[in-house]
Amino acid sequence: MAADAGIYDALTEIFHDVFMRDDLKLTPELTAKQVQGWDSFKQIEIIMACEEKWGIKFNTRELDSLRSVGDLVSLINTKTA
Amino acid sequence: MTELHWLPTIPDWRQRLRDLPSDTATAWDKAVALANARLNFVHTNNLDETIRRLHPTGPEALPTKKVRLAVLGSSTLTHLLPAIRVAGLRRGIWIDTYENDYGQYLQELADPDSDLHAFKPTAILVALDTYHMTAGITAGMDQDSADAALAEMQDRVKQVWTLARDAFKCPVLHQATLPVHLPVLGNNEHRAPGSRAWFVSRLNQAVRAMAEVEGVDILSIDDRAARDGIGRWHDTALWHRSKQEVTPGVSPLYGDLVGRWVAAKQGRSYKCLVLDLDNTVWGGVIGDDGLEGIALGQGSPLGEAYVAFQEYARELSRRGIILAVCSKNEEANAVEPFEKHPDMVLKRGDIASFVANWQNKADNIRAIAQELNIGIDSLVFIDDNPFERNLVRQELPMVAVPEVSDDPTGYPVALADAGYFEGLSITDEDRERTSQYQGNKAREALKSAVTDLPSYLRGLEMELIWKRFDKIGQQRIVQLINKSNQFNLTTKRYTDEDIIAVMADPDAFGLQLRLTDRFGDNGIIAIIIGRLQDNKDLYIDTWLMSCRVLGRQVEPTTLNLIAQEAKKLGARRLVGEYIPTKKNGMVKDHYAKLGFTVMETTEAGGNRNILDLASFTPAETFIHVVEG
Structure with a gap:
């Protein structure tokens, strides 16, 4: 989806900043286990950076349901629709 | 507002961070500049990580004192430390930080073999969270038990201060307790002695009084949160998730509040x-x-x-x-x-x-x-x-x-x-x-x-956009002609009809000049009226300019433009006149500075000047001229 592509671009910049790694490539299947340093604190940084970027707020249930980058993108897509 | 709104945004900040040189001497100065930008918490972390990679122990020779700050707390504080260190960097101060193991602040203070003692702090921040400070407080308490609980909590705070000072002989900064608790009574919460919300108010007051006696300083995040809204400082869901009392989003501001205390302690506040x-x-x-x-x-x-x-x-x-x-x-x-x-x-x-x-x-x-x-x-x-x-x-x-x-x-x-x-x-x-x-x-x-003004002007990317007088600009032109006093060579005042007459006159031109630069559009900043005389002299009837753009090479650039337009009318010379008033003394030598020859001066202090167009070479400036 076109909307997804835009979200991936912005999310890639957020990931590059949070992990200080410009070579990180985001795919829908990517999970925390596959990225070195992606712990619960980095997870919070990513979430808060997304909330700031898109002007949205995730609730506890939504955050608990996130398993992969694809989940995050579709959640952002739903909340900004 | 919890962002660092008084600091400018640096548009190419991300790139400049990535370009920080590995040569440590210049990296520090450049990093200080990057710290003086409106950073969010992610960029704050990036800057901290980068400068610590380049400078693991900080530059050798700094005019400031290096600080070893131990942050003692009862909840998660790790996310606040980079912002504290960057707040030091913003002020040219190297800060190393230490955080106690989760919940172990009292044990580490009391144990001379602890990592805290090995760290040898030169400053202590006591940052106890509001849930810790109200443990056991409940709305079922009567006045006496609430008072006893308050006295006990005061003693515990004082004990922490005493332990810290006895062990390290260093200044102590105590974080005020965040007022995050919800009321149980309402507007008259103060009538519920065991209310946690009311207890925090009383505690903050009591701790301030005690700090006066003990010589401890206060980090007033309670006042700050009252201005910003407690919701900007504390996110209940986040507390449940990660035990972060202060949200990561507000960490740059939190760090700056600590950084300014560190600077004040070194006598480095602004005066x-x-x-x-x-x-x-x-x-x-x-x-x-x-x-x-x-x-x-x-x-x-x-x-x-x-x-x-x-x-x-x-x-x-x-x-x-x-x-x-x-x-x-x-x-x-x-x-x-x-x-x-x-x-x-x-x-x-x-x-x-x-x-x-x-x-x-x-x-x-x-x-x-x-x-x-x-x-x-x-x-x-x-x-x-x-x-x-x-x-x-x-x-x-x-x-x-x-x-x-x-x-x-x-x-x-x-x-x-x-x-x-x-x-x-x-x-x-x-x-x-x-x-x-x-x-x-x-x-x-x-x-x-x-x-080094030239390099600054070059970087401004100035554009002077000019056009002849027109209907759209007329109102603004008349307004400027009748209002400008200081940079105004002849102070001639004209009506709408006069301006229409200039537009219709084939032997005259009226120019309106706009200046833009990379900070934006300065609007119409200069007005010129030139009139061709019978002897082929072009008389500069009006030259006025906004003082806002002085010192930016607008004057010689405008002269280039006048010369160009005068030549189009067949003029051989420019005649510039200065008619003195009470307010326009600043342009007395305007024409002489631009290379005109003074032909006559008047008793009142005025002058009349000539420029030969045949031998005139346009000045080179950093302003790009466009007809628009």
């Missing part, structure tokens, strides 16, 4: 506020609008806003901050409101150093520091004009220049939120400071260091 005048201290331009025309005082919302800003500046001065003035103006014009305007709050006597001239502000600010005999790094400069702010930031990076809009209601907020003048106490000497500086004022001639 002097340097004020621009036109559109900063009053609304409008005194040289053009005159005493009656500036916006100041009761009767208009804008005038009241300038009064409010002046009052805040005076309050700062009464608690020991030195005030100075740095204005592009004729000195007589600049001083007049201080002496004669009934609504001026600031008086001439409140200003320890008063500099009003047409030189560039970086040089003038150096002169002010020299005259007051204080470090240039103790000055804060406030100006509504982005050109001046950025010139000073580039030339004098050690001067603090708050980012402000053209709305004066934001000026006191910017100064207060930035915490430039963070003080730890107030003395009698503070209260008398301005008069001292007035008395000691050195009058010696000041040698001003040379500012």
Whole structure:
């Protein structure tokens, strides 16, 4: 989806900043286990950076349901629709 | 507002961070510059990580003292530490931090073999979370048990302070307890002695009183959260998830509050506020609008806003901050409101150093520091004009220049939120400071260091967009012709009909000039009227310009344009005249400076000048000229 592509671009910049790694490539299947340093604190940084970027707020249930980058993108897509 | 709104945004910040050189000496200075930007928490972490990779233990020779800050707390504080270190970097101070193992602050304080003791802190921040501080407090308590619980909590706080000071002999900063608890009674919560919300209010009051006796300083995040809204500081869901009492989003501000305390402890708070005048201290331009025309005082919302800003500046001065003035103006014009305007709050006597001239502000600010005999790094400069702010930031990076809009209601907020003048106490000497500086004022001639203006101007990407008079611009043209007093060679006033006549006259031209630069559009900044005489001389009937754009090479660029248009009419020479008035003394030698030959001078102080177009070579400037 076109909307997804835009979200991936912005999310890639957020990931590059949070992990200080410009070579990180985001795919829908990517999970925390596959990225070195992606712990619960980095997870919070990513979430808060997304909330700031898109002007949205995730609730506890939504955050608990996130398993992969694809989940995050579709959640952002739903909340900004 | 919890962002660092007084700091400018740096557009290419991410790239500049990635480009930080590995050569450690220059990396530090460049990192200090990057720290002085409006950073969010992710960029704050990036900067901290980068500078620590380049400089694992900090630069060897710094004019500031390195600080080893132990942060003692009862919840997760890790996310606040990078922001504290970056707040140090912002002030040129290297801060190392230590955080106790989760919940173990008392044990580590008491155990001489702990990592805390091995760290050998030179400063301690006690940051106990609000849930920890209200453990056991419940609405079922009566007054006596609530009082006993309060006394017990005070004792525990005091015990932490005592342990810390006995072990490390260093200053202690105690974080006030965040008021996050919800009321159980309502407006009259204070009648529920066991209410946690009310307990936190009482505790903060009691701890402040105790801190006075013990010589401990307070980190007033409770006051700060009251201004920002507690929801900006504390996110309940996040507390449940990660035990972070202060949200990561607010960490840059939290870190800065700690950083300004660290700087104040080293005597590195700013000492002097340097004020621009036109559109900063009053609304409008005194040289053009005159005493009656500036916006100041009761009767208009804008005038009241300038009064409010002046009052805040005076309050700062009464608690020991030195005030100075740095204005592009004729000195007589600049001083007049201080002496004669009934609504001026600031008086001439409140200003320890008063500099009003047409030189560039970086040089003038150096002169002010020299005259007051204080470090240039103790000055804060406030100006509504982005050109001046950025010139000073580039030339004098050690001067603090708050980012402000053209709305004066934001000026006191910017100064207060930035915490430039963070003080730890107030003395009698503070209260008398301005008069001292007035008395000691050195009058010696000041040698001003040379500012690298050309490189600044080149980087401005200025465009001068010109066109002939037209219907759309007519109203603004007439307004400028009848309002401009200072940079106005002939001060001829014209009506709408006169302007229409210029547009219709084949032997005349009227030019309106707009200036843009990378900070934005300055609007119409100059008006020219040229009239071809029978002898093929082009007489410059009107040349007026906004003083805002002085010193930016607009004058020679405009002359190039006049010469070009005059040639189109078949002119052989330009004739420029200066007709003196009370207010236009600044342009007396305007034509001579541009290379005209003086042909005659009048008794009243005027002059008439000639430029031969055949031998005229257009000046090279950094301004790109476009017809638009």
